[in-house]
Amino acid sequence: MNHDNEVNARRLTGKTALVTGASRGIGLAIAQRLVAEGARVAITARKADPLAAAAASFPAGSVIFVAGKSDDPVHRAEVLSTIADEFGGLDILVNNAGINPVYGPLMGLxxxxxxxxxxxxxxxxxxxIQGAYRHERLDFAARKGSVINIASVTGYTPAEGIGMYGITKAAIIHLTRTLAVELGPDIRINAVAPAVVKTQFARALYEGKEKDVEAAYPLGRLGTPEDIAGAVAYFASHDSSWVTGQTLTLDGGLLAAGGTA
Known part of the structure; x- marks a missing residue:
């Protein structure tokens, strides 16, 4: 964990959070940042062993974990009930779980x-979001819950080979706006839209050509999971208490320079 995680230490003291897709990469960095700022965090991921290893890296008592598939309603119900049992409620939901199993043009999809x-x-x-909102013991609305969805710059601009992924992320951006209207004033819904971040998930987009990819970014580098975690922590905290329905682009200036994902 780098020193930047200490800047707003304890800003989330007393808060509880759920981060999906958190065994590595962006999700793990987000969970680390939230814990560093004082939150207790539940983490989920599909594979049990990597998730358990990730959980073991946290300070004792700060994290619980439940493995399972994000699109499995039984898993979701188990996670939310476990949070209610262990933490007594939920304040922050970070939707990071996502997949991209196909590559190529849409006509061959x-x-x-x-x-x-x-x-x-x-x-x-x-x-x-529905599950957190409806769960009788989580008190998500009563606790003025904050949802942060992980979108992507591919939701704004076409990206070669990953068009369907971008379409799903465009849907997340609109979902964020729609739910902000429907669930205010009790729940805030925001999103972050990263460009290429140096993770295992995105490695096909930069591996073997990193310098060339970085050259398109005015800030001269790719993103890191910690870059995304800092923005999520802002949306999770009281510092963003008058912000909802927004998607923050985290792209090192890529789109401003006319680039694509």
Whole structure:
């Protein structure tokens, strides 16, 4: 964890959070940042062993974990009930779980893969929010809950080979705006839209050509998971108490320079 995580230490003291897709990369960095700022965090991911290893890296008592698929309603119900049992309520929901199992132009797209992406990336995100909102013991609305959805700059601009992924992220951006209207004033809904971040998930976008990719970014580098975590912590905190329905682009200036994802 770098020193930047200490800047707003304890800003989230007393808060509880759920971060999906948090065994590595952006999700893990977000969970680390929220814990560093004082929150207790539940983390989820599909694979049990990497999730358990990630949980073991946190200070004792700061994290609980439940493995399972984000598009599985039984898993979602188990996670939310476990949070109610262990933490007594929920204040922050970070929807980071997402997949991109297909690559190539839309005209050659495998429609079953596309349906799976919609199920996980879009409907899974909505289902987590519905679950938190409806759960009688989480008091998410009464606690003035904050939802942060992880979108992508591909939701704004076409990206070669990952068009369907971008379509699901465009849906997340609009979902964020729509729910902000529907759930205010009790719940705030915001999103972040990263460009290429140096993670295992995105490695095909920069591996073996990192310098060339970085050259398109006015800030001269790719993103890091910690870059995203800092923005999420802002949306999770009282510092953003008058912000809802917004998507913050985190792209090192890429779109401003006319670049694409």
């Amino acid at each position: 495998d429609l079953d893969g596309a349906r799976k992406m919609i199920e996980v990336n879009v409907l899974g995100t909505l289902a987590w």
